[in-house]
Structure formats: C-alpha cells, structure tokens
Amino acid sequence: MNKKTNIQSAMFAEMQNKNLFRKAKNHAFEYLESAFERDIFPTEAALKNLEKFEESMPEKSGDGEQIIDLLNDYGSPAAVPYNGRYFGFVNGSMIPTSLAAKNLSIYWDQNAAMHVMSPITAKLEIVVQNWLIELFGLPQHTVAGFVSGTSMANLAAMAAARYRLLKNKGWDVTEQGLFGAPKIRVVTHTHIHSSILKAISLAGFGKANIEMVECDKHGKIIPEKLPELDDSTLLILQAGNVSSGAYDDFATICKAARDKGAWIHIDGAFGLWAGATKRLKHLTKGFEHAHSYAVDGHKTLNTPYDSGVILCQDEEALISALHTSASYLASNERREGMYLTPEMSKRARVVEMWAALKYLGKDGVDEMIFEMHERAKQFAEILAKTVGFEVLNEVVYNQVIVKCATDEMTQLVMEKVQELRECWAGGAVWEGEQVIRISVCSWATTSEDIVRSANSFKKALALVKSDLT
Ligand SMILES: Cc1ncc(COP(=O)(O)O)c(C=O)c1O
Structure with missing residues (x-):
C-alpha cells in the first residue's frame, strides 16, 4: 500500500515538476539583472509593501508557487543590493561563481x-x-x-x-x-x-x-x-x-x-x-x-x-x-x-x-582587493578636494571617513545621501565626532561608480546647505 497524505502528495508533485524551483530561479535572475543598477535602497513604496507579510500563521497549507511569487513581489523590491555603489558598514557583494x-x-x-x-x-x-x-x-x-x-x-x-x-x-x-x-x-x-x-x-x-x-x-x-x-x-x-x-x-x-x-x-x-x-x-x-x-x-x-x-x-x-x-x-x-x-x-x-578562491586565484584576490583600495583612495581624493568635506583618515585599505563642518551638517548630509539613493553610506563616531563612513567592499565598484557616488555626496551637501538657508 502506497498511501500518501495530501501534503506529501503535493510535495512529491512539486519535487517532480520543479515549477517551484524554475519560478524561484526566474525571479532570482530578474533580481540579479537589476541588482547592479537599481536604487541602492528600497523605495518608500517597497518598504510600505512589507505590510503584505503581516498576517497570522495560516491554518491550512498553501500553494508553493504563490508563496514564491509573494516573496518576489514584495520581498525582492525591499532587499538592499550590495552593488558597486553600496558603501555601508563593511558589506561585500557576491562573486558570481561563488x-x-x-x-x-x-x-x-x-x-x-x-x-x-x-x-x-x-x-x-x-x-x-x-x-x-x-x-x-x-x-x-x-x-x-x-x-x-x-x-x-x-x-x-x-x-x-x-x-x-x-x-x-x-x-x-x-x-x-x-x-x-x-x-x-x-x-x-x-x-x-x-x-x-x-x-x-x-x-x-x-x-x-x-x-x-x-x-x-x-x-x-x-x-x-x-x-x-x-x-x-x-x-x-x-x-x-x-x-x-x-x-x-x-x-x-x-x-x-x-x-x-x-x-x-x-x-x-x-x-x-x-x-x-x-x-x-x-x-x-x-x-x-x-x-x-x-x-x-x-x-x-x-x-x-x-x-x-x-x-x-x-x-x-x-x-x-x-x-x-x-x-x-x-x-x-x-x-x-x-x-x-x-x-x-x-x-x-x-x-x-x-x-570564490578557485575562481579568483591568487592573482585575482590581489587584483580585486587592491582595486577596492584604489577606489577608496579615489573617493577620498575627490571629497578631500571638495569644499565642505574633510577626510579624516589615511586610506591604507578600503575605508574612508569624512565629515562636514559640524556634527549636525555631517548627519544631515549622510541622511540626504541615503535619501538620494545613488549610493549608500552610513554614519559612525570617530574621536567623538559624527562622521560618514565609506567602505569600498565590492568587486563591482568602478571608477565611474566612485565619480557618480562622490557627485551624489556633493549634491547632498548643496541640498542640505540650501535647506538650511
Ligand atoms: C573589524 C570587524 N570585526 C568584526 C566584525 C563582525 O563581523 P560579522 O558581522 O561577520 O560577525 C566586523 C563587521 O563589520 C568588523 O568590521
């Protein structure tokens, strides 16, 4: 006798037809296509849509494909892409082979x-x-x-x-x-x-x-x-x-x-x-x-x-x-x-x-990490030359810390950078002062990304100044 429960039958069918996995894969590919170009932080609408997940635990078993769609429809837009213009915390991207x-x-x-x-x-x-x-x-x-x-x-x-x-x-x-x-x-x-x-x-x-x-x-x-x-x-x-x-x-x-x-x-x-x-x-x-x-x-x-x-x-x-x-x-x-x-x-x-190691090899590790260092230096050089920003550290590796004229100004500029969504950097306290911390930690960061991101910093500073006057 080969008797299966309803849920067993459903799961055996899912394992056999694999539609569920195809769906997840297609959604994942769609996500990847936009992940390196889209807004660096979810839009307000995407964040609001997270309410769709607020429900009590279902009484009955569900439909796998619908669950994957739900996750994609409201989850994917609320994910943060750690791409070449993400400089927050020390969050790396992902090497495709990895x-x-x-x-x-x-x-x-x-x-x-x-x-x-x-x-x-x-x-x-x-x-x-x-x-x-x-x-x-x-x-x-x-x-x-x-x-x-x-x-x-x-x-x-x-x-x-x-x-x-x-x-x-x-x-x-x-x-x-x-x-x-x-x-x-x-x-x-x-x-x-x-x-x-x-x-x-x-x-x-x-x-x-x-x-x-x-x-x-x-x-x-x-x-x-x-x-x-x-x-x-x-x-x-x-x-x-x-x-x-x-x-x-x-x-x-x-x-x-x-x-x-x-x-x-x-x-x-x-x-x-x-x-x-x-x-x-x-x-x-x-x-x-x-x-x-x-x-x-x-x-x-x-x-x-x-x-x-x-x-x-x-x-x-x-x-x-x-x-x-x-x-x-x-x-x-x-x-x-x-x-x-x-x-x-x-x-x-x-x-x-x-x-990751097999793909990069020793030369690839060297090249990738040295490039992060070079791009961090580029970011620091641009900001150091921009009136209104002061770079506080010697860029020995991939981290840059920068401040504006006052703690309040630094905080407002950081918030504006985040609001503009061109790039993302977070805050920290350095020697008792508010700073913006930039971590170049992605294989995908190019010199164009740095220019685009530094421009966003400059724009944020200008906007904050005009708001304050
Ligand atoms: C110097 C240092 N140590 C430890 C950690 C914690 O690492 P994890 O988040 O992987 O636990 C971090 C995270 O940024 C870090 O920068």
Missing part, C-alpha cells in the same frame, strides 16, 4: 557537521583550509573552522585562548569552569570592534576587567602603552579598523607578546585579506606570530553571506574548547568540521569560499 556554487549546494542541502554526513563538504573544508594557510602564509598546522561570520570566529578564538592559557596553568576550563580558575588578563585597545567586546563578555572575562590600551589618531594601538604581558594574557589586536581601516603594528607586538607566553588573537574581519595580497601585504607584517585570527568571506572576499572563518594555530586548544571531549584528537584521524566550530549542524558554507 553565488552560483552556493545555489547548487543549497539544492544538496548538506549538513557540514561530519564527513559521513557530507563527504564533499568535508573535502572542500580541507582544501580551503590549505589554501588559506598558503594565502596568508600561516604555519602548516593551522586549522580553519567555517563559521557564520567574524563575530562567531572571535567567540571561538576567545574559547580557544581561554582553554590554552588555563591549561598551561594546570586548569581544565572545559571541566572545571571559570569559578575559582586562575585569572586571565584581557588586553586590547580602545578601537577594537564591538564584536570583540561581545565575545569577551560571552567568554566570561567581563568587559570591566579589560586592560584597555590607548590608540593613536589612526585608531591603532600604541605599542609603548601596552602593559607588561605574561603567560596569563590574552592580547586582542585588529587588522583593519572598522572606520579608518588602520592596522595594529603586528611586527612590533606579536612576536614579543608570544615570547612572553601571551595568546594573541587578531580580528581581521575584512582586513586580514590584505595579508593575501602582494601589494598590501605590508599591512599585516608580523601577524603570523599570533595564535588565532577571525576573518570573513562575506566582506572583502565577496562571498555571499554567511561566511566566516576561525583560523587557529593551536588545533588542540580550539577543538578542546569547542567540543565536549578532547578525546577526539587521539581517537579520530579524520578532520570533522563540527569540532572546529561552535555549531554542530550547519550548511555547507565552505562551498562559496572554495568557489
């Missing part, structure tokens, strides 16, 4: 936890781990865990550091916890990213216990201001300040700190990629002496979301900290993805990083 590879792997619907659940994912994780080691010039024994983003990579690094520093003092934090444990000192600086502060609090170190070190005017730690470091210290540095793009001086700090027994973690969410390029590599000089690194694919590498990596030179610490039992190391020869990340079940997110 997006296509992700799409294929979504149909596989793999659980990347273990080799036995997905041999292809396990294989690609090893391949990408090796490529990243080579690209960044890290020691062969470095391991990579594929996480949702840098926030999670930072947290995983805190756990590994905590494990190792305490283990060296004869304390197994995974068994004994933090109550009564020897004290860990956390040293970082005033410009560290908020995701590090979150990771510090989640790891149980307490934000109030941080030994905060002063930074210079670029937002880099001042090495001479570092306290005495020792084998109880977790030192957290940064490759790429989220506003200025500045890099801490790893060459001066990392080796010396390591020699003292400290654990060094580097948050390189978007900036670590400089270390994978020929022409910007100087920015990360000396970073190989750190113990752990957090880096995203979905920022400067331009993989689709969500794609982050924890790189750790101490495999035992990472696995022991994230996994319930360290016996894995002794008992299992096979690399299992889940032991290197906080999650167990997760999608095959390595696929899109593999595809």
Whole structure:
C-alpha cells in the first residue's frame, strides 16, 4: 500500500515538476539583472509593501508557487543590493561563481557537521583550509573552522585562548569552569570592534576587567602603552579598523607578546585579506606570530553571506574548547568540521569560499582587493578636494571617513545621501565626532561608480546647505 497524505502528495508533485524551483530561479535572475543598477535602497513604496507579510500563521497549507511569487513581489523590491555603489558598514557583494556554487549546494542541502554526513563538504573544508594557510602564509598546522561570520570566529578564538592559557596553568576550563580558575588578563585597545567586546563578555572575562590600551589618531594601538604581558594574557589586536581601516603594528607586538607566553588573537574581519595580497601585504607584517585570527568571506572576499572563518594555530586548544571531549584528537584521524566550530549542524558554507578562491586565484584576490583600495583612495581624493568635506583618515585599505563642518551638517548630509539613493553610506563616531563612513567592499565598484557616488555626496551637501538657508 502506497498511501500518501495530501501534503506529501503535493510535495512529491512539486519535487517532480520543479515549477517551484524554475519560478524561484526566474525571479532570482530578474533580481540579479537589476541588482547592479537599481536604487541602492528600497523605495518608500517597497518598504510600505512589507505590510503584505503581516498576517497570522495560516491554518491550512498553501500553494508553493504563490508563496514564491509573494516573496518576489514584495520581498525582492525591499532587499538592499550590495552593488558597486553600496558603501555601508563593511558589506561585500557576491562573486558570481561563488553565488552560483552556493545555489547548487543549497539544492544538496548538506549538513557540514561530519564527513559521513557530507563527504564533499568535508573535502572542500580541507582544501580551503590549505589554501588559506598558503594565502596568508600561516604555519602548516593551522586549522580553519567555517563559521557564520567574524563575530562567531572571535567567540571561538576567545574559547580557544581561554582553554590554552588555563591549561598551561594546570586548569581544565572545559571541566572545571571559570569559578575559582586562575585569572586571565584581557588586553586590547580602545578601537577594537564591538564584536570583540561581545565575545569577551560571552567568554566570561567581563568587559570591566579589560586592560584597555590607548590608540593613536589612526585608531591603532600604541605599542609603548601596552602593559607588561605574561603567560596569563590574552592580547586582542585588529587588522583593519572598522572606520579608518588602520592596522595594529603586528611586527612590533606579536612576536614579543608570544615570547612572553601571551595568546594573541587578531580580528581581521575584512582586513586580514590584505595579508593575501602582494601589494598590501605590508599591512599585516608580523601577524603570523599570533595564535588565532577571525576573518570573513562575506566582506572583502565577496562571498555571499554567511561566511566566516576561525583560523587557529593551536588545533588542540580550539577543538578542546569547542567540543565536549578532547578525546577526539587521539581517537579520530579524520578532520570533522563540527569540532572546529561552535555549531554542530550547519550548511555547507565552505562551498562559496572554495568557489570564490578557485575562481579568483591568487592573482585575482590581489587584483580585486587592491582595486577596492584604489577606489577608496579615489573617493577620498575627490571629497578631500571638495569644499565642505574633510577626510579624516589615511586610506591604507578600503575605508574612508569624512565629515562636514559640524556634527549636525555631517548627519544631515549622510541622511540626504541615503535619501538620494545613488549610493549608500552610513554614519559612525570617530574621536567623538559624527562622521560618514565609506567602505569600498565590492568587486563591482568602478571608477565611474566612485565619480557618480562622490557627485551624489556633493549634491547632498548643496541640498542640505540650501535647506538650511
Ligand atoms: C573589524 C570587524 N570585526 C568584526 C566584525 C563582525 O563581523 P560579522 O558581522 O561577520 O560577525 C566586523 C563587521 O563589520 C568588523 O568590521
């Protein structure tokens, strides 16, 4: 007897005729066609239409194709295209091959936890781990865990550091916890990213216990201001300040700190990629002496979301900290993805990083990232020459911070830029002042995009001035 429920019959039919998937694909293609030209932020009408989703949970099962249409009709226009004129936060675009590879792997619907659940994912994780080691010039024994983003990579690094520093003092934090444990000192600086502060609090170190070190005017730690470091210290540095793009001086700090027994973690969410390029590599000089690194694919590498990596030179610490039992190391020869990340079940997110790296090659990574740097410099040069704007940072990488005559003016100009919808940039506070932050983080940004966007900034300034008079 082959009896199916109504919903089973409907789903078998959908799987067989695939109209649902064709529809989604057609809508996706339509979206992609306009994504690099359309308004950079949804129109007011598109935002208002989001009300169409406000309904109570349906009692009865629905029609798949209608659901996909609804999502496209009112969802697609309310999505933000991170194209060549999107400069907000540090949001990257997507490399076409990487997006296509992700799409294929979504149909596989793999659980990347273990080799036995997905041999292809396990294989690609090893391949990408090796490529990243080579690209960044890290020691062969470095391991990579594929996480949702840098926030999670930072947290995983805190756990590994905590494990190792305490283990060296004869304390197994995974068994004994933090109550009564020897004290860990956390040293970082005033410009560290908020995701590090979150990771510090989640790891149980307490934000109030941080030994905060002063930074210079670029937002880099001042090495001479570092306290005495020792084998109880977790030192957290940064490759790429989220506003200025500045890099801490790893060459001066990392080796010396390591020699003292400290654990060094580097948050390189978007900036670590400089270390994978020929022409910007100087920015990360000396970073190989750190113990752990957090880096995203979905920022400067331009993989689709969500794609982050924890790189750790101490495999035992990472696995022991994230996994319930360290016996894995002794008992299992096979690399299992889940032991290197906080999650167990997760999608095959390595696929899109593999595809991006395979497509770009080393030269492509270099070219793409250097081009972002050049375009950021172009943007800064135009604005620096425009009366009414002042560029506040030295553009070492892809970030530009700019202000107008007063905080109020800066805020109004930023809002006007956003309203004009030619390009999109957000705000930040830099050294107590309101600024507009421009992050060039898309493979698609051309010099024409920069000119068009800078013109929009100039227009916004003129409009705000005339509104005020
Ligand atoms: C320097 C830095 N660290 C960490 C993060 C957080 O990364 P994610 O959003 O991938 O968790 C960001 C995000 O912009 C960042 O710029």
